[in-house]
Amino acid sequence: MRTAIISLFAGLVFLHPAAALAEPKFTIEPVKGNVYHFTAGNYRSVFMVTEAGIFVTDPINPEAARWLKSELSSRFDQPIKYMAYSHNHVDHVLGGEVFAEAGAVVVAQELAAEDIAWTQVPTAPADITFDDFMEIEFGSSTVELRYHGTNNGRGSVSMRFLPANVLYVVDWIVLGRMPYKNLIGYDIHGMIRSTEAVLAGPEFDLFIGGHGKSGKREDVERYLAYLKALYAAVRDGMLQGKTLDTLKAEIQLEEFKDLPMYREWLPMNVEGVYKTLVETSYFNFRPDIDAEF
Incomplete structure (x- = not known):
């Protein structure tokens, strides 16, 4: 009987390995x-190690930043010289003081730096800011930071690491997953324009x-195709006078149904575009649309 119980327990562990081995909280x-x-967790940042020091990006939160700082110290014989914020949102920039206190120069696009300062976010303020473009030569490597205009939050940029390329x-490009829920904090026009700029750039x-999967150019192209299809479907439906409930029920975009969270978040994505077209583009004041918004 005792043997049978032990065998059953072993089988349960085999069927449910997560019960015996938890996923690590942080990984490099x-x-x-x-x-x-x-x-x-569901967040990612990147860092680059050079002979001149280490360049880190979003700290994410204080606990994550402290863990990463400790790991960098034990794995690499280089100081942390720069830390760059991707944008202003607090779910990515908290914990910046961990790297600033270690001597890192804090970098941010000027609108992100301004928002962090104005709203008194409890993180490290920017030491240096830029408008459209900044290039940081770092040993034999380079980081190119580009601002493509509004897309998500304030001062959101792309960062290109060379020579790794x-x-x-x-946030404003997410591969292998639907855009987040009802696009809170997003500018759908800016998301499309900024993604086009990335594809037209180097x-x-x-x-x-910062979320989702890694990928290639074709994956970014498919993401852009989804944004454009979503926008066009909502816009055209609103021009026909359809209500939000009707749009959420009718818009399917079946060619993207393989994306995780497709069924759960597509109606919310529709709602996000609808809200933008009302609040930003004033569709509710259009004389050519016979509808109540």
Whole structure:
């Protein structure tokens, strides 16, 4: 009887390995060349190790930043010289003081830096800011930071790491998943325009996002195709006078149904575009649309 119980327990462990071995809370993985990505739950940042020091991006939160700082100290014999914020949102920038106190120069696009200062976010303020473009030469490597205009939050940028040619973007390009829920904090016009700018800009070998999966150029192109299809479907339906409930029920975009969270978040994505077209584009004041918004 005792043997049978032990065998049954072993079978349960085999069927449910997560019960016996929990996923690590934080991980570091090499990406390409001297670029690595750091994962904290559903969040990711990247860092680059050079002979002149280490360049880190979003700290994510204080606990994650402290863990990463400790790991960098034990794995690499280089100081942390720079930390760059991807944008202003607090679910990515908290914990910046961990790196600033270690001597890192804090970098942010000027609108992100302004928002962090104005709203008194409890993180490290920016030491240096830029408008449209900044290039940081770092040993034999370079980081190119570009602002493409509004898209998500304030001051959201792309970061291109050379010579590895890895592109890092947070929130406004997400691969292998639907855009987040009802697009809170997003400018759908800016998301489309900024993604087009990335694809029209310098070639990149690998894309890494702050969420979702890594990918190639064709994955970013498919993401853009989804944004355009979503926008057109909502816009055209509103021009026909359809209500939000009707649009949420009718819009399917079946060619993207393989994306995780498709069924759960597509109606919410529709709602996000609808809200933008009412609040930003004033569709509710259009004399050519016979509808109540």
